[in-house]
Amino acid sequence: MKDPNATEVAGHASQSASVTRKADRPLRRHLASITGGSSPASTLTMINDWALHLASAPDLQITLAQTSYAHWVAWLGFVARGCPESPDQHPIAAQKGDRRFQNAAWTKPPYAAMAQGFLLLEDFFDKATSEVPGLDPAHDRAMTFLMRQMLDAMAPSNFLATNPEALVRTVETHGANLQKGIAAFLNDYQAGWKGATPARTQQLGLDVACTLGKVVFRNHLIELIQYAPKTGKVHPEPILIAPAWIMKYYILDLSPDNSLVRYLTSQGFTVFMISWRNPDPEDATLGMDDYLTQGLLAAVDYITTVTGAEQIHSAGYCLGGTLLSIAAAALARDGDERLASMTLFAAQTDFTEPGELSLFINESQVSFLEDLMDAQGYLEANQMMGAFQMLRSNDLIWSRVVRSYLLSENDTPMNDLMAWNADGTRMPARMHSEYLRHMFLNNDLAAGRYQVGGHAVSLRDIRIPVFGVGTETDHIAPWKSVFKVHSLGHADVTFVLTNGGHNAGVLSEPGHKHRHFRVHTTRDQDNALSPEDWLETAALEEGSWWPSWAAWLSRHSGPKGAPPKMGRKLADAPGTYVMME
Structure with missing residues (x-):
């Protein structure tokens, strides 16, 4: 067990291991920086x-x-x-x-x-x-x-001379739209095409990430936030949520009316959230193992020690869910039974069909990307988000070009999801290289080759209840890829397919209009279902899937009792790591 009151972990694990570099290639690094x-x-x-x-x-x-x-x-x-x-x-x-x-x-x-x-x-x-x-x-x-x-x-819609809507706007405003559009273009250019920052319209701790709580544990890689209970009694099993570190954690704690954290605390659960540090060049040698040990496992150690809970529910979002599945397999292999359940939000465990994102990932591309990261020490957020935006270029790139530079509609207020989406983080060079190679290129986790502590882990060792969530229009983690969790473990899997995309589908609070989902539980002893057969079998329900998940958690929890005491406060939520630029 790690000391739960520790505030800093001395040094980084595996500092002696170099980032995946075979030789010094300064010319390739320069070329990689030119091509992005x-x-x-x-x-x-x-x-x-x-x-x-x-x-x-x-x-x-x-x-x-x-x-x-x-x-x-x-x-x-x-x-x-x-x-x-x-x-x-x-x-x-x-x-x-x-x-x-x-x-x-x-x-x-x-x-x-x-x-x-x-x-x-x-x-x-x-x-x-x-x-x-x-x-x-x-x-x-x-x-x-x-x-x-x-x-x-x-597309003709992208150019002033062939866009009738832009021409009409130009006549109506006597060219003021073009003047404002040029100013917006110059501002974006000077900002390095990073877009608007949430600080401009959304203030952390007041408008977003504003659920009451406090940082109770900190090391070099994470701050662990414990949220204040909203009910007099809570289930004995706390919930640990591991978001992806590709963006800031507060996607699951946006505005008060769509915060998953706030919803869970109102349903009688004690909630802990990992807030990841935004790495800098000195963190280049942080690897996947560091994110596992200093991140998820360190949080499990703290929660079980301080709260006295024998077991905890665990949930992971996107990349955080992939890491959680690795942790669950490692704990199962070692006979550690501290996880009561595992929930995966739009998280892949088998990368044989990872969707359009795989178009960017092959040996040549990964090697070139490693050269770029070797020069920087990390992958910039805007470099990574550019690939995601290309998956939906009409909606995320060219429509913005038309609105901002031709129609001058760039004064539209930024909502909470837009603010979060503009608040990107960097990825350490070694970690990102290991993730691309072990998961996308080699699919080591699903094949039982991925190693933790010098020995391979197998998802087939996972026997705790699993709740999986896929979204119908996910371009990052296609639902049929997320669905593969059914065939990788010896567990009862309750799977939900909800409408929406990678983010909007997960943010599906009760009362959100035009929401529906399908849900079905496949027991370990049941015959396997293909995704198509599952669609025919799963029950279609209107509304949010959150209540179904809360009910599922309750069924796998003990009777409610007095909530555990809040840990020693190191800072008020949302903490300090989320503020790092």
């Missing part, structure tokens, strides 16, 4: 592979020629008829969720012709980069993605 960590070799290899296989597929070339001809004839007919406004007479419809051409001005010539021509072009190149015979499936998906990114940048 993107490997030119990886991109060129993918394009060459696609081009060669397309060149050796005459049948597909003929099909593409026929598609091009059909699109051209349909577009010419549409223009010859005067670009009728009826959607039934459009050559092609925009995909679901595409809001670029929703304004009424896009239904009138010549802008209707531009919009339809562009959508037909997108359709053609989607076919040209999909299902090319013999092409490596990874290159097939990556080429489709790359072409989509190129076309997204060329």
